[in-house]
Amino acid sequence: MAKKCEEFISGLADYIDGEIEPELCEEIEKHIGQCNNCRIMVDSLRQTVRLCREGKEEKLPPALEEKLTGMLKKRWKEKFGQA
Numbered sequence: 001m002a003k004k005c006e007e008f009i010s011g012l013a014d015y016i017d018g019e020i021e022p023e024l025c026e027e028i029e030k031h032i033g034q035c036n037n038c039r040i041m042v043d044s045l046r047q048t049v050r051l052c053r054e055g056k057e058e059k060l061p062p063a064l065e066e067k068l069t070g071m072l073k074k075r076w077k078e079k080f081g082q083a
């Protein structure tokens with residue numbers, strides 16, 4: 001597993017929220033195209049965010065963003081066994 005994936009995950013919350021540098025967004029799109037694991041991560045995160053947003057406010061609260069990012073990192077470690 002490339003170290004790139006970790007950097008990628010740290011940018012995910014912004015990516016999902018739509019507040020992201022176009023360059024980073026492009027990088028993420030490219031990475032998703034190449035990395036199946038990250039694509040699955042993004043898909044599940046997107047679904048989670050969508051469910052959270054339904055019936056709630058548009059913007060994802062920062063606390064939830066942090067929570068999601070932390071959850072992803074934890075899962076990543078469990079799955080791939082690296083920090």
Ligand SMILES: [Zn+2]
Pocket residue numbers: 004005008031035036037038
């Ligand atoms: Zn990846």
